[in-house]
Amino acid sequence: MTNALLKMHPVKSLGWVTLTSLLVLALGVVWDNWGDLLGPQAPNTAVTAPATEAEIEQGRYLALAGNCMACHTTRGGTPFAGGRRIDTPFGGVYSSNLTPDPETGLGRWTAQDFWQAMHRGRSKDGRLLTPAFPYNHTSVITRQDSDAILAWLRTLPPVVQAQPAHNLVWPVGTQPALAVWRSLFFEPSPFQVNKAQTAEWNRGAYLVQGLGHCAACHSPRNALGASGAVNDLSGGLMPVVNWYAPDLTRDTESGMASTPLAEIVRLLRTGASNTAQTSGPMGEVVQHSLQHLNETDLQAMAVYLQSRAQSTAQPTAKTPPARISLQVATQGAKVYENQCLQCHGERGEGVKTASGEVAYPTLAGNRAVLLNDPTNLVQLVLYGGYGPATQGHPRP
Template sequence: MSRVTDTTNSAQPKSHGVRALKWLLATGLALSMWVVADNWGDLLRDRSAPAANTAHSSSAPLTPEQIEQGRYLALAGNCMACHTTRGGTPWAGGRRTDTPFGGVYSSNLTPDPDTGLGRWTAQDFWKALHRGRSKDGRLLAPAFPYNHTSVITRPDSDAIFAWLNTLPPVVQAQPAHTLVWPVGTQPALAVWRSLFFEPSPFQADKSQTAEWNRGAYLVQGLGHCAACHSPRNALGASGPVRDLSGGLMPVVNWYAPDLTHDAESGLASTPLPEIVRLLRTGGSTTAQTSGPMGEVVQHSLQHLKEPDLQAMAIYLQSRAQSTPQPAPGKAPPPRISLQVATLGGKVYENQCLQCHGEQGEGVKTASGEVAYPALAGNRAVLLSDPTNLVQLVLYGGYGPATQGHPRPFGMPPAVLELQDRDIAAVLTHLRSHWGNRAGEVTPLQVNRIRAAQGP
């Protein structure tokens, strides 16, 4: 007697599996096409409209005034800081920027034809700023903040490029990046850009003044303030160009304060002239800059024109004043062990009291600028994240030397003198005395920052 086998049920799973595989392949193909179009589609559009593509490059040569404007804009963007190795030839590139994924080396911006911009056109340069892509179509690593340079207008881009072409050409090839695989590959960069990069050409807010809009343009574009003052996600992407909500800067281990929160930045309550003074000189009657912000003042902001600093201050202050601030409250005194309190007071007396005073009152110069900052009520002392305090005690605090503040007072490093528990205790002392109400700093927090700097 023959047996009939029902194959209907056994064939069904196979057919579902085939359909699922086809769906996955189709979805993967569609996503791949989207990523390719998103990163290189404009090349096809440019080829189909060459007249529009060459409109700027065929214009008349820039005037000396425009070229000088390019030099000024390059200063405003602090470009030389990244595109110059320490002790090397200015603008020849090769400086390493460390990221959580490895090292990225800056490119040569001098007009050398083989290793620099000598064969580039103004259109190529504009594409690098606006699309984050090299002359040959290669996608650039986002250590170059092209989300911010995409804000820059075409006339300003052309002026910067024209000025760079006046520099002496320097033969210096860009070293190969040392990013971990596959982070530095073109496919990985393309996917990252499709997820996190969108060009942001500047659009003036018609409800605001020309001065406010100038400040917004400088802060969002050349100043690239959000590159530090916004949080970064696990894949290294920062917030939008307008995001000034603060965040920990990876690798360098400094906390960039929330510029929209007055308790962290003081921008909402500080008089406008004092904000301008801080940007121009690195010091004011209420604050000092150090660390990465001190470098920005040193290499860039001190060289800007007064109207531009005023415009930036107006924009930043308006952002802080228009952001809802948390209601002030009285935090309960932090609980600190007797051992930590005793050690902290002893270290303060031996190491800090002479400059910062018995009551943390600090010292000011005859002109009213901060010499040794007051610690009572100090915003940097009260930050919920004590990273900056640890950095300052470990490695010293030195403001930038500027024309308006040529001999800033400094704080010596204690990295070789104090142990982690000493630093944690004295910082806890600062954060819990003279009306300060902030949390305890632990030896582990100090050790992590000390260890991150290497031997």
Template sequence: MKASRIGWGLACGVLALTAYVAWDNWGDTWLAPAKPATSPAANTTAGPLEKSAQIERGQYLARAGNCVACHSARGAEPMSGGRRIETPFGAVFSSNLTPDAATGIGTWSPQDFWQALHHGRSKDGRLLTPAFPYNHTSVITREDSDDLLAWLQSLPAVHQPVQPHTLMWPVGTQAALAVWRSLFFSPAPFKADPAQSAEWNRGAYLVKGLGHCAACHSPRNALGASGAVDDLSGGLMPVVNWYAPDLTRESETGLASTPLADIVQLLRTGQSRQAQTSGPMAEVVQHGTQHMTEADLQAMAVYLQSRASKAATAATATVRAKVSLVVAEKGLQIYDRHCVQCHGEQGQGITTATGDAAYPALAGNRAVLLSDPTNLVQTVLYGGYGPATALHPRPFGMPPAVLELDDRDIAAVLTHLRTQWGNQANEVTPLQVNRIRAAQGH
């Protein structure tokens, strides 16, 4: 009898949990009124000039959100989907967002598109995988959602069926996605802070929503969930294995003390007097931020700077690492052979006539001094390349050394960078280099 009661109790608990998860993920559709028989793709009452302006706004928003980076496979038409996106749980393939009726979003209404952005659900109610950052797109206003759709519907239709995802079971099932969403997802429509300026609020909207900065700049847990849309505390990006620095810490980014004009320049061109972009951030600049208006970049800079902490660097960061004589000599030899011509004998770098960094200084460089050396190892292994932008079309680059330097060589030269010219950071070990190299399959 007791076992029977326990069994009934467990069954009731499972049923209650199932009902909650179902309601949490689809409850709003059960209460929504029936859709009209037709599904207009956009506002049919708009005149030609108004429609043209809406499409232009939508194109701008798509660029600000860097949509093309994920929704365009190499060699394919823009926004036709099919790009393979690796995750720790397998691969997903991006959706075709062109107005093809069979394989794209040609039959989607503004409400269907809004549902995808705000709730992370497809037109048919299917839950989308969180590789699509719908926690961030839920921030986007309905007006911006409609403008985005208007632009997408203006593109040439491309018939390109998307390949099925190859996620490990049961990760890709609707049941598993529903549970994951109940644990980690809740729509976060933007709410302006009345205590802040209109410029600050515009920056917050762009950073939290279209910019989806926290998708990279926040840590992820074992189930792949990132922090809140305003969590900029940094973390290691899975699969690509780049470290996204903590944007709220002065010691990692210097945002609190960097002039706003220089932050804007970095977002627009990929480089400034203090920093250069590389890796995933270079792609963001190339496909996204370089196309944004000066006012929007300024707003983002204002918001990011306000979030940056001005706390002093911890005292432990000033303790110089103890390096063996063998490692020190080896690091100096490799630096003299491969690095000194561009970065200088004192790590001072080379600047252009306009004051921009052709080759960045390594002395006092925050990227060099990060406690996590992942980005340094990645740069030496695979090269460092900034984005080609309209205002900086021919950036200088750094050749890869993946086939030339072994793990001990890379560890030694990076230790040299981190312990010379006043730099005081921990030694990089061959084991750390080996793990990063192995994670990339080389």
């Protein structure tokens, strides 16, 4: 066969090689997605015991940890009824209805159906789901937690609301394209306990890598929209929304290595600490998810995040500041004097209340100000820098 190809015309030979390569690629994709491409499995007729109140409450708590409502609720709509448009670089994806309506929601889903969606990114009818649903992260969670979430979702009032059709550029969103994408970038990642670490560290890792899906924002995305591994916290620009998620392993960007553990917990719980304040997408995560978690889980997440930062080599040489012309600096000083000085102070020292709460953040030495990427500063100036309103920080 090889000798015959060599004797062919070069163009024909190249064509055969290309065709053969495409065939091998197609066979590899089919093999990699074999279980998913077969379609829905036989219905699970096994009788399961009704969920206990404790399991249902655990499911409610886990749904908060995963911030599920944020994507599965339209603005002003019924919680968890889906239909919210999620913009991607390739078009719009609409979230599904998680209420127990039998026609448009999860009313006819079994625990196995739900587990397949969480663990394999596959719907009840066998369709491969778009990775706007972070099934690489939900594949981390245990079957027990998956069942608990479904048990709680079944207690919601059923809402009739069909999922709108996605509006993605062709061929993105087609089943063959999703199969190829999954072969390239998706592999279920069930949580593996690190026996060298404490139970608290492992609980934090489980939450950060799984339902917290922190790497969905805090890792770079490639041209095909794939983020890093579930434990990649190296930071990156969030597409479409255009916020920069800081590198959580680099102290100059996040302060995770040097900030006292109690202050990290406070930041996660309230959105503000003595050294930082959350804004933009992270503010929404605190608002709708993290502030509702118990202190034990927030402490575990803080322990894990700080450990990751402290075990990462930190750069010793500071990046020299960009050269700014005297004209630009003078103009900037005038803008600051007219628009910023009254609240943030003459030298950017900020203002604190009598109780020590941050009223106006310190800008001098602020990590957000010193980031090499100025994206977040531009966003804050254009759209405001208010943190989330939380029980521990009611008046941001």
